[in-house]
Amino acid sequence: MPRMTVNGRPVEFDMDPQTPLLWALRDAANLTGTKYGCGTGDCGSCMVIVDGEALRSCLVTIAEAEGRFVTTIEGLARDRSHPVQQAMVAEQAIQCGFCTPGIVMAASALLRKNAAPSKEEIETAIPNLCRCGVYPRLVRAIQRAGRVARRQERISAAPAPGISAEDAARQVPALRVPQDNEE
Ligand code: FES
Ligand code: FES
Secondary structure (H helix, E strand, C coil), X not given: CCEEEECCEEEECCCCCCCEHHHHHHHHCCCCCCCXXXXXXXXXXXXXXXXXXXXXXXXXXXXXXXXXXXECHHXXXXXXXXXXXXXXXXXXXCCCCCCHHHHHHHHHHHXXXXXXXXXXXXXXXXXXXXXXXXXXXXXXXXXXXXHHXXXXXXXXXXXXXXXXXXXXXXXXXXXXXXXXXXX
C-alpha cells in the first residue's frame, strides 16, 4: 500500500499501486480540486506538485509517488492567499475555472524557481491547455504574482471561498436573484 505525504499529512492508499495519483487524490483523499481533463498527459488540469516539481498526476502512479511529498491546490494556501491565486483573481485570469488549479500549481512551482519569469519562460513552464483562452491574462497574472512574491507589490486578499446568490447578483449585474414573492 503506497505511502506518501499529501498536503503535509502522511497518507497510505489501500489501492492498486498502479492507480494514477489523480484518482487516489480525487476518489480516496477527496481532494477534488485536482481536475481530470484528458487523462493522457495533454491538458495539465491534473497538475500537482511532487517534491517541488509540477507533475501531471494522471501520468504518475501511486507506486511512483511512494515516499514523496505531494501538494495539491487544497494544500497551497487554506485561504487562497498564495500570490498566484491572488494575482489570478486580480487579473481576472479565470473563466470557467476548470483548468485553473493545474495552472496555479504549475505557476507556483515555476515562481519558486524563477520569481521573475519572462513571457517565454511562462509559456514554456506552463503548457496547460485552457479552452476558454485566458492565456494573455495568465501571463500578466503570473508576472504579477512574481512581483508579489518578490514583495514589490501587494494585492489585497482574494475573496474567501463561497458566495451567496445575493452577493453574486450584486457583483454580476446581469444575474438577477428572484425574490421569495416572485414566480
Ligand atoms: S488530466 Fe492529466 S494532463 Fe489532462
Ligand atoms: S478557464 Fe476555462 S478552461 Fe481555462
